Amino acid sequence: MYLVWIHLITWMVILVTTIIALFSQSRKLSLISMMITRVGYLFAIVTGVLLVSHAFPNHPALTIIKVILGIVLIGIIEMAFATKNRKRLTLGLTWLVIFFILLVGGLGLYLTSGYPLNQYL
Structure with a gap:
């Protein structure tokens, strides 16, 4: 299940x-990090589509x-x-992003029954 590892590592990088x-x-x-994140989307989407089945x-x-x-x-x-580039980023939006990343990641771990992390716990 190398796809799960790629997907997990990609979301950690994101x-x-x-x-x-x-x-x-x-x-x-900030700009370099934004570009790396956007490349990460591509890997996350491709591996995610393959893992849906x-x-x-x-x-x-x-x-x-x-x-x-x-x-x-x-x-x-x-x-x-976009709001960061316009210098209008709020702390609330920043925490919303972090919350959603953790929510999606937690849901992903639930769907895989904790794999691959359950191998090491």
Whole structure:
């Protein structure tokens, strides 16, 4: 199940680079982090599409909800990036992004029954 690992690592990179982009005072570092995040979307979407077929038979409703929340999350991240570029980013929007990343990640771990992290706990 290498796809699960790629998907998980991609979302971890997206989490870190999004936080760096939103909290960094350096414009150059923020822009680089935003670009890395956007490349991460591509990997997350491709691996997510390939993983849907594994999760759907066991949890069809939750799988659909996760797909929708993942798309909404990408939209919220992009809204936060746009407001950051206009220098109007609020702390509330920043925490909303972090909350949604954790929500989608937690739902993903639930759908895989904790795999691959349950191997190490």
